[in-house]
Amino acid sequence: MSQSIGQKFTPLKLLKFAFPSMVMMVFMSLYQVVDGIFISRLVGSRALSAANIVYPPISVLFAVGVMIATGGSALVSKELGEKKEKEAREDFTFLVVAGLVCSLLLMGIVVFSGDALYYLLGANKELIGYCREYLVIVMYFAPAAMLQMIFQSFFVAAGKPHLGLAVTVLAGITNAVLDYVFMGIADMGIMGAALATGIGQVIPAVIGCIFFLQKNKELHFCRFVPDFAKLGQACFNGASEMVTNISNAVITYLFNIIMMKLIGEDGVAAITIILYSQFMFNSLYMGFSMGTAPVISFNYGAKNEEEVRKITKICKRFVIGSSIGVTILSFLLADFVTMVFVTRGSAVYDLTVEGFILFSISYLFSGYNIFTSSYFTALSDGKTSALISFSRTFVCIVASLMILPQLWGIYGVWLAIPLAELVTVGLCIVCRKRAVRK
Known part of the structure; x- marks a missing residue:
C-alpha cells in the first residue's frame, strides 16, 4: 500500500491515481440527482421540492461522515508515512466505530422528532406527507451511508482507489435501477x-467491511483502545469538510425559504435542480x-517536502x-440538464434555465476553493482548512443571500453563490501565501 501513495508522481500518474476517486x-x-430525476418525472415537482426541503438533516449526516473520513484518512495516512502501521490500524478501527x-x-x-421538524425546515401542509415518507426511510439507512463515506476515503489510504470506484459504480447502478422499479413499476x-438510495448505500458498506476484515491487508480492522484524543484530532482536521456540509444544510434551508x-x-x-447540478459538478473536485489528499499527507508525514510542492x-x-472547461460545459448543458428534470415550456423549466446560466459562473472559482481547503486538511492544518470552508460555504453565501435578493430579486438569488466563491478565492490566495512563507 505504501508504495502506492508513496510513489514518485508525474502529472499523468497523479491524475490516474485520483481518477477513481473523481469518478466515485x-x-x-x-445518487441524489437520479433520485431527483425519477421523483420529478414519476411523482411530480411538488415531491421534488419536498426532497430538497428535508435535505438539511441528510446533509448533517454527510457532514459527520465526511469529517471523520477526511480527517481520519489524513491522520492514518500520515501515521503510515511515519511507519506506525499498528497505530494506524487501531485508529482506523476506532474511527469507523x-x-x-x-x-x-x-x-x-x-x-423521533415528528412533524415539527418538517415544518421547521419550511414544509407546508401540501408537502409534509412527502417530506415524512422520504426522510424517515433515508435515515433508517444512516449507518450504511456513514460506512460508505468513511470507506471511500480509506480505500484511497489503503492504496485501493479502484475498489472504491467499483463499489460506488455498482451502488449507483443499483440505485438507478431500483428507482425505476420502486417508483415506476411498483408505484x-x-x-x-x-x-432505492438506502439499498444502494448498503452495497459499498458491506463490501468495505469484508475488505477491511482481511488481516492480510496493511490497513484492516483490529482490536483497539478508544483514543478520544485521536478522534478529536481527526474531527478537528476534518472540520473544514464538516463545515462545508453543515453549511450546505443551512444554505439549502435559506434558499428554500427565500424561493418559497x-x-x-x-x-x-x-x-x-440547480443545486443538484452544483453538487454533481463540484463532486469532480x-x-x-479526496484522491490526492492521502498522497500529500503521506509525503508530509515522510518529510518529503519537495514531493509535496511538486504534487501541489x-x-x-x-x-x-x-x-474553465466545466464552466463552459455547464453553460452549454443548461437547457439539456433542465429538460431531464422537467418539461420544456413549464414555469419551472423557464426559471431553472435562467438561473442555471447565471449560477454556472461559480464553477470558475469553486474547484480552486475546494482543493485549497482539502490541501490544508492533508497538511493537518485543520484550522486554516476550516476557515476557508466556513467562509466559503457559510459566511460569504449567507451574506450574499441576505443582500443580493433585496437588491435584484430572483437575479440576486442566482448570483449569490458566484459572488461567494469569488470572495473565497481571495481568502485562499492569502492563506496559501502565508503557508509558503512558513
Missing part, C-alpha cells in the same frame, strides 16, 4: 426513491481532492484548467 464522487452525487455511533444517534433524533412514490417567499413551490423546484503544483494546474 461523481457517481455518489448521481465512532462514525457508526454518530449515525445511530442522528437517526434516532430525526426519526411506491417518493418512498421508493428513499428505499419570492415565487413559491416552483421556485423551490428550480433551485433544487471533491473526488480529486500539478493539482493547481489541473484544477484551474478544468474549472
Whole structure:
C-alpha cells in the first residue's frame, strides 16, 4: 500500500491515481440527482421540492461522515508515512466505530422528532406527507451511508482507489435501477426513491467491511483502545469538510425559504435542480481532492517536502484548467440538464434555465476553493482548512443571500453563490501565501 501513495508522481500518474476517486464522487452525487430525476418525472415537482426541503438533516449526516473520513484518512495516512502501521490500524478501527455511533444517534433524533421538524425546515401542509415518507426511510439507512463515506476515503489510504470506484459504480447502478422499479413499476412514490438510495448505500458498506476484515491487508480492522484524543484530532482536521456540509444544510434551508417567499413551490423546484447540478459538478473536485489528499499527507508525514510542492503544483494546474472547461460545459448543458428534470415550456423549466446560466459562473472559482481547503486538511492544518470552508460555504453565501435578493430579486438569488466563491478565492490566495512563507 505504501508504495502506492508513496510513489514518485508525474502529472499523468497523479491524475490516474485520483481518477477513481473523481469518478466515485461523481457517481455518489448521481445518487441524489437520479433520485431527483425519477421523483420529478414519476411523482411530480411538488415531491421534488419536498426532497430538497428535508435535505438539511441528510446533509448533517454527510457532514459527520465526511469529517471523520477526511480527517481520519489524513491522520492514518500520515501515521503510515511515519511507519506506525499498528497505530494506524487501531485508529482506523476506532474511527469507523465512532462514525457508526454518530449515525445511530442522528437517526434516532430525526426519526423521533415528528412533524415539527418538517415544518421547521419550511414544509407546508401540501408537502409534509412527502417530506415524512422520504426522510424517515433515508435515515433508517444512516449507518450504511456513514460506512460508505468513511470507506471511500480509506480505500484511497489503503492504496485501493479502484475498489472504491467499483463499489460506488455498482451502488449507483443499483440505485438507478431500483428507482425505476420502486417508483415506476411498483408505484411506491417518493418512498421508493428513499428505499432505492438506502439499498444502494448498503452495497459499498458491506463490501468495505469484508475488505477491511482481511488481516492480510496493511490497513484492516483490529482490536483497539478508544483514543478520544485521536478522534478529536481527526474531527478537528476534518472540520473544514464538516463545515462545508453543515453549511450546505443551512444554505439549502435559506434558499428554500427565500424561493418559497419570492415565487413559491416552483421556485423551490428550480433551485433544487440547480443545486443538484452544483453538487454533481463540484463532486469532480471533491473526488480529486479526496484522491490526492492521502498522497500529500503521506509525503508530509515522510518529510518529503519537495514531493509535496511538486504534487501541489500539478493539482493547481489541473484544477484551474478544468474549472474553465466545466464552466463552459455547464453553460452549454443548461437547457439539456433542465429538460431531464422537467418539461420544456413549464414555469419551472423557464426559471431553472435562467438561473442555471447565471449560477454556472461559480464553477470558475469553486474547484480552486475546494482543493485549497482539502490541501490544508492533508497538511493537518485543520484550522486554516476550516476557515476557508466556513467562509466559503457559510459566511460569504449567507451574506450574499441576505443582500443580493433585496437588491435584484430572483437575479440576486442566482448570483449569490458566484459572488461567494469569488470572495473565497481571495481568502485562499492569502492563506496559501502565508503557508509558503512558513
